[in-house]
Each structure stands twice: as structure tokens, then as C-alpha cells.
Amino acid sequence: MVRDDNPYIPVPSIFRCPISLDVMESPVSLCTGVTYDRSSIQRWLDDGNNTCPATMQLLHTKDLLPNRTLQRLIRIWSDCLHLPPRNSISSSPPSSPLQQPPPKDHLRHLIHHMDADPLDSLSKIVRFARESDDNCKFLAESAGFILVLVEYLGGSGNAEDKNIDVLEQVVMIIDLVKDKIQDREELSRWMLKKTGRDCLASLLLIAQHGHVNSRIASAGVLESISVNAEAKILIAEKDGFLHQLLKSTAREKDPTVIEASLSCLIALSTPKRVKIILVYSGAVKQLSKLLWDPNSTMATVEKALKVLETVSSVKEGRGKICEDGKCVSGIMQRLLKVSSAATEQAVTILWSVCYLFKERAAQEAVGRANGLTKILLLMQSNCSPAVRQMCADLLKIFRVNSKSVISCYDTKTTHIMPF
Template sequence: MRSPVSLCTGVTYDRSSIQHWLESGHDTCPATMQILSNKDFTPNLTLHRLISTWSRPLTVSEREVGVLIDKVGSERESETTCVDCLVKIAEFVSGCEENRRFLARYCGFLDTMVGVLRRNSVEIVVSESVVRVLDLILIENGVKEKLNGLILKSNNNCLSSILKVVHKGSLDSKIKSIKLLDSISVDNESKRQLAETEKLLSVLFDHLKTAEDQKLDDAILSILITLSATRSVKTQLVRLGLVQVLSNTLWNPKSANPNIEKAIKLLSMIVTCSEGRSAVSEEPTCAAGIVERIMKVKKTAREDGMVVVWSMCCLYKDSRVKDAVVTSNGVTKMLLVMQSENEGIVRRMSGDLIKVLGKDNKYGLGVYDSKTTHIMPY
């Protein structure tokens, strides 16, 4: 396919092929056999760009890649030469799937890349280029596991170089370096080691607090979920002010749904420690934000949100959270949740919440003025 065009049915064909079909007397879409209301073509510009990118000749051959890797690994080469070589390697990897596999299997390639990050006082522009190349091959089998061993078992310079990119690199480099760290967190030991890396959590939190970019926030929330496996990490994040930041994410109308769902997931992990529960109790907009979003997220996030609200209201009987839930029209939302779930833990938790919130007049359904008349909880 060289010149992709779409018919009125939305199906895309090569222009010469579909023209031949129609000129042969057909008046249907070949894929769907629908009769065409018109025979106009609409150029598929997105697919055309993808085809052009895929089919353009490679500027670097497999043989030349070996030479480039040797230059990158040589400390005698200048910073400019190193970056130029890494740019060419990235172009080669981006060329096609076969190139990516070739580079991932190339003997000594990953060792060379990590070796550059280990160097004393490596320039950030070089680290950014290395991170970009590594990001392109992370999906290949065994790469994450090997990088885990190379990065986490090397000297501290390696993590320091990546952290510098997280802290001061370009937006795209920050995202890629965070994803790199997240991908090498393959077991509890690596998660612990990364969480204990000096200033990593605080740098991640500072970026999240300033809400620079939705994609950056998504990467940060993902790695925080990965690292929040121990009580010490949860406590540290709570002390940094994570609950307030997550609450802001829930209430921010510009927050993307995946970020909202990850924020709720993090809160469900935070409330498993006493410091986290205290922070949720002291931040009244947090529970209210979960209630506000509870019917607008995917099922897994709805369960995470119910865990937070149920834990605070039913298990720990926090009066401030109860007030926040009721004030934010929470009883109606719990009824909606119950109606949407035929069975399972979420339905049981919503039933428990309705009972708890209806025990006395303060939270009772008798004094609750709901406009929702078609929902019956029992």
C-alpha cells in the first residue's frame, strides 16, 4: 500500500486497488460488502505517514551498528561523538522490529550502555541519549531482567546518572528514565533498593506536585505504585504530602482518567498504614474526591476506591471521612455502586457503607434528601 484512502464505510484501501474495483463496475465496499452511498475517497494521512516512515531506507546497517557501539563504549571519544553515535543507534532501532531484536541480542550492547551511565560525571545529554536507546528495546525478552542486574548491582554512578535525567532532563527524557527505573523493579529487592536511592522519591514527588504534564504524572504514579510495597515507603510518601497531591489529582478537571485510577490505587495502598489513614482523615477532600469519581472509573479502580472509603468508614470508623462521604452525596453514589454490581466484594462494601452511614440520625437515610427514587438498596 502506497497511497491509502478511505471509503465512506471507513475502510482504508490502496488508491489504485480500490479505483480498479470501482471502475470494474462494483458499487460495494470489498471488506464489508455494503452498498456505497458515494464513491468519494478520503486520504488516510496518518497511515500514509506511518507507511512512509516504515518504508524509508535505513541510514545505518547492522555492521555499522557494531562500530557505533564500540565508539560509545570508548572513553576516548568526545561527548559530541558519543551523542551522535547514540542518535544513529536510536534511528537504527526505530527502523523496524528486526533491528530492535538484533540490538537487544547484540553481545555486550547492554553492558556498554550501562557502562556509559557508570562513568564519573557523565554529561546529562549523554545520559538522556542512553535512556532513549534503552527505552526502545525494553519490550524485548530478557532486557528488563538483564538491566536490573547491570544497573542495580553496579556502582552508585549509574543510578545517579538516571536520577539526574529524572530531575533535570527534558520532559521526554524524564518520562523515559522513570519508565526505565519502573521496568527494572522486577522483584522486592530491586524495589527496596530503588526506593532507598537518595532523593529519588522526593524528586518524583516534586514533579508530581507541580503537575507538569499528564504523561509525566502517569509515569510517576506508576512507579510510585510499584515502589509502595513496604510500610517505610508509604510512610515516607505520606510525610512528603502525597495524600494532598493525590486529592488534587482527583479534583483536577484536567486529570486524565488513567491518572485518576492510579491515584485511587495509590490511596488504597496508603490506607494500609496508620500514617496514611491519618493523612486521609485530615484531608477531607480526598474521600470526597473518590466518591465523586467512583462511577467514572474502571471496575478495578472502583474496587480500589471502595477499599479506601470502606476502610476509613467501616473498619476504622473515622467520623471526618464519614462526614466527607455524606456531604459529597456519598449515599446515593453507594446505592449506584450497589446497583451496578451484581455480586462480589464491591457490592458487599457498598452495602456495609450504607448501613454504617445510616446507623443514626446524623448519617441516617431518613434525613437524607435524595432525588434518586428509582434505586432501592435492598
């Protein structure tokens, strides 16, 4: 389109991307309401930034919403001026004109001729899918298309021989259309059981070396195909997978990657065998770090507690929770002032290890973290009946008299002890 260095064509300021200052080809808006050209803001986000470049506000979500109204206005303005491509009116490197998603007839042609130029075809299909839910549904229902994607993802050869750029585009498409696929179990069977395919190796490769958005998509696809216990175990027993998902929750990672990885771990961790593998992969220590990290988002804390709640249902998990000196105190720290969901998960973990299984080390850790005072405060709050009952059970375990409990809690409030 047009650059600011063209002195002959006035460019309306709202058409310019705040980052590149070029006329936007594919305008998208962040949650802050600021609109950018998709390629520019995507590079910004892929570099690990989690703020809006124009306002420097922290992004609660990195979803990019197409600004179709502005896109139509730019197209009308461009058509009226009969503008030539950028490379014919400036000394800038050649660049494509406004990149619109291809029409459905052309899309069918792309699907049937992807082998000619897979990366170009797949990137156009990604743009098409991002435009609307109807487009995603069209792709999901296109005969044989999903199976073609699975074939590309599985591909033959070692991980080193695979084109990660192509794999990233494939995973992005599957993630975009997965909710429109009628038979999720069939997709799971294709990706996990078909002879000669190694889809999990490709997903692991993307999780290790892909861009931010494709790593998030990879976790989303894994979560989507975890349709039953057998699928969850197959994924969990793939060498390096749980380790990589836990590694992706490191505190220096992008918050959206952390949340996507934790969601995937929650989906995978229901079978007992997976819980045990997760424990021995170092989950408790890593989740404890997330609880202590002051920069962890509310969603991160909730999901970290949910995984801990899951592993606390097995003996190995309870053992690790009690062994980790900071884990129980981290749970106590997040007992209040996060969310009702986080509170319920934290209380459930404490109830499991302290009351149900009577782990002495956990009981002592709760006492050291001033846990009784916090449990009393929680009982007097507007908590759910289930949480209130678990708190009452926890207080009974300690069998302390009211004076010893209240002595460390300076208040004029009258307390009614539950025993």
C-alpha cells in the same frame, strides 16, 4: 532534502512536514493520523504541547508511529531526482540528508566505537531501535551492549559533570529495549548494585532536567528495574527520588509525564517501608490535587487512586487520608463516571479506612460528601460482586434507616436496603 524556496523542483505536498514545510526526513504519524517530520514534531512535544499542530486535537497519546510507506516514497522520489543536500540548493543552514537507521553491520561498528562520538552514535542507535521490535531485540541480544549502556549511565563523577544529552540517549535506548531483555533481574543488579556506578543519580538528573520523552523513559526504566522488594527500597531511599516523581505529577505537567510517574510510583510502592516513605513525602496531598483537577485524564485518575489504595494499607497512609480534608471528598467525587477500575479502587480505599479500620474522620467525611447516596447508586449499577459487597459493608457501618438516607435523594425509584 528540498525546501519550498527551490523553484526548479516540484515537491509533492504530502512529502512536506506541516510544521517546517520541508520534505520530511523521518516521517512519523500522531494518533490523529497527521504525519510530521520527527524532529519538528518532537520539538513541538518537548515544548510541552499536547495537541496536534495541524488539527489542534488533544493527543490521547504522544507515541510517534514511523510512516514507512511515505518514507519509502520520499526516498524513491529523491533518488530519481538525484537531489543534492539541502545546503547545496538553498541558503538554509546545513542539514543532514534523510536520516535512516543504520544497517545492523554498521550498528555493530557504532556500538564498538561509541567512545569516539557517544552522542552521535547513541542518537543513531535510538533511531534504529524506534524502527521496529526486531531492532530492539537485536540490540537487547547484542553481546555486552546493555552493560555498555549501564556503564555510560553510571559513569563516574558528580551529576554536574555528566553530559545530560548523552544520558538522555542512553535512557531512551534502555527504555526502548527493556521488554526484550531476557534477564530483567540482572539489569536491575547492574544498575543498582555494581560498585562505582551511580545510575540512580543519572536517572534523577534526567527526571529533573531532561526533555519530556527522556523523563518518561527515565520513569519507565525505573519501573522496569523494580523487580523485587529490595530493588524498590533501594530506589525509594535514594535522596530526592520519590519527591521528584511526585513533583512530576504536578497538574501543570505534561499528562504523559504524570501517567509515567504514577506508574512508577505504583511499581515502587508495594513494600511497607516504601509506602511509609511515600506518605511522608507528601503523596496524599499531591494525589488529592490530581483527583480534584478537572483536566486529569482517566488514566491519571485511575493511577492516582491506585497509589492511594496502596498507601491506605498502612496506618500512616490512612492517617494522612483522614487528615487531608479534601482527599476523602476527592475520592467520593471520582467514585462514579470515570471507569470501572477507578470505581473499584475508590470503593476499596473507602472500605479500608471506613469499614476495615473504622477511621471516624473518614466516616464523617463520607457523610459530608453525600457518600451514602452515591454508594446506593453504585449498588444499583452494574458493578462487580466485590464492589457490591464492599458497598454493603460500608452502608452497614453507618447504620442509618432508609428514610434518612433517601431523604436527600429525590427519586421515584424503589430501593431495597441491604440491611
